[in-house]
Amino acid sequence: MTELRILLATPHAGYEQRVRQAFGASLNGDLRRWDVDQGEVTADGLLQQLANTSPDVVAIGPDVPTEEALGLARQLEATRPEISVLLINEPTPELWQHALQAGVRDVITPDAVDADVRAAFERTMAVAARRRQNLVGEPDAHGRPGGIISVLSPKGGSGKTTVASNLAVGLAMAEPNQVALIDLDLQFGDVATALGLTPQHTLVDVVRAPGQLDGMALKSFLSAHPSDLWALCGPESPAEGEEVGADQAKRIVEALAGEFRHVVVDTGAGLDEHTLSAIESSTDLVLVCAMDVTSIRSLRKEIAALDQLGMTHQRRHLLINRADSKVGLDLRDVEASLDHPVDVAVSSSRAVPLSLNQGLPLIASDPRNPVARQFAELVERFAELPASVTGSRRRRRGER
Ligand SMILES: Nc1ncnc2c1ncn2[C@@H]1O[C@H](COP(=O)(O)OP(=O)(O)O)[C@@H](O)[C@H]1O
Ligand SMILES: [Mg+2]
Known part of the structure; x- marks a missing residue:
């Protein structure tokens, strides 16, 4: 397993820069961008990105269509519950409702200021840490955790x-x-x-x-x-x-x-x-x-x-x-x-x-x-x- 804290799914290098800027110098190799093309937002693509690594957070960027983003969140919820999902999208009440059902942990607007971006990522990472603690016990023969x-x-x-x-x-x-x-x-x-x-x-x-x-x-x-x-x-x-x-x-x-x-x-x-x-x-x-x-x-x-x-x-x-x-x-x-x-x-x-x-x-x-x-x-x-x-x-x- 390689160390990675954040996987950021977005075709926009600019948004990666924004997140890095919000964290100052402290991120380095802890963030990787999945340069996902709009047509390639599939569960398989995501799982491939996650092979051999288990980041705390998968953040889904503003350019990923909402339906696809929620689909990825649901997939993660079902298969990788130790990972928390952060959605970067306009947080309307309707989106919040769908996002919560899909297991998304937090939603922030793409225009959030640095301090809010960092706070949202840190909250989501803290949830991931708690969640890992809670996934007690070794997986059984079928790979299920207790x-x-x-x-x-x-x-x-x-x-x-x-x-x-x-x-x-x-x-x-x-x-x-x-x-x-x-x-x-x-x-x-x-x-x-x-x-x-x-x-x-x-x-x-x-x-x-x-x-x-x-x-x-x-x-x-x-x-x-x-x-x-x-x-x-x-x-x-x-x-x-x-x-x-x-x-x-x-x-x-x-x-x-x-x-x-x-x-x-x-x-x-x-x-x-x-x-x-x-x-x-x-x-x-x-x-x-x-x-x-x-x-x-x-x-x-x-x-x-x-x-x-x-x-x-x-x-x-x-x-x-x-x-x-x-x-x-x-x-x-x-x-x-x-x-x-x-x-x-x-x-x-x-x-x-x-x-x-x-x-x-x-x-x-x-x-x-x-x-x-x-x-x-x-x-x-x-x-x-x-x-x-x-x-x-x-x-x-x-x-x-
Ligand atoms: N599916 C069921 N069919 C018949 N009786 C049931 C069923 N589920 C619960 N009961 C009965 O209903 C009563 C209340 O159930 P209980 O489990 O004690 O509820 P709670 O713990 O929520 O207060 C008990 O007498 C129980 O045997
Ligand atoms: Mg009771």
Whole structure:
């Protein structure tokens, strides 16, 4: 790998000069220009430019047509999430919206003054550095990195704990003893119940423990689930939960990520400060939404809030729970309203609460159940499930 901090895609040598000037002498070989011809703006061209190098930032210059620029950003988001994208283009509200969806980190006008150009590049580089830190763990055999996955929803009862526990157990089926589930619903957390655990220790014991906790010490506070999943259960009462600070929660999540390939974070309703601190460290967000108008509206507001807070570098996965509810809405309405594709749709089934009552999430207790397979689709966004779980599903797909 060669060292490179910025790849600047533009046919204009003049704009390269502007960026260099904004940084003074400090850039030298850290910036390279991809002298891209308008007709050559293709994903392949970009990946070729990135062979053997991993810059912090790919900046897409003002002369690259917007559609193509957004296409490149989407490609990077999917294949090189450690790289942040800066778009140099007139930042209209409409462009911002499309840019955020394409995973662009920042947009600056081509006429920005030196100080603003430099500030935008530095912000984007800082995000890239954070993002690299968050892409914890070595890639698995399929080249997938591990990560921190926060499960969110503006509403209680929408299925966060159900989704988080099925996801965590599913990941543990794929990668035994490589997965931790942490309960950050400090008021009404019920991960322990969902997993049928009677924890010896909870999150409160971790923050009460003297001294700085390293990852190894943290492990002694976890509860083992028979599925080879490790859980850090929530406090017994909301009063105890108050002892856990948001910064502490963030440090604990990050320490877990040092020890496990995948950390799944179950959260309370909405965006409280603990949830926000977990999101900051997350690589992925699973947004859980029920199939009704108020849930969809609330989630739309939550997504807008995340955008406004600049929490845009996490991959977002939209999961509609009880997606088969007959309420006169279909998935296309949801997608249109949230301006995001539905990644996973989970049906309603009595088997879901029944399995949670037994402390074994459906994905493990009855992997062939159609709803378990829907949870498996979520798991497979992060890891390869063993054929024993997915085998029959793949065969059926093949038959079509
Ligand atoms: N797809 C589903 N089908 C049937 N029941 C479900 C489904 N998803 C969640 N539930 C039930 O709804 C209730 C609330 O779910 P839960 O995961 O605890 O929500 P949250 O954590 O968002 O408050 C639980 O009793 C759970 O078993
Ligand atoms: Mg819950």
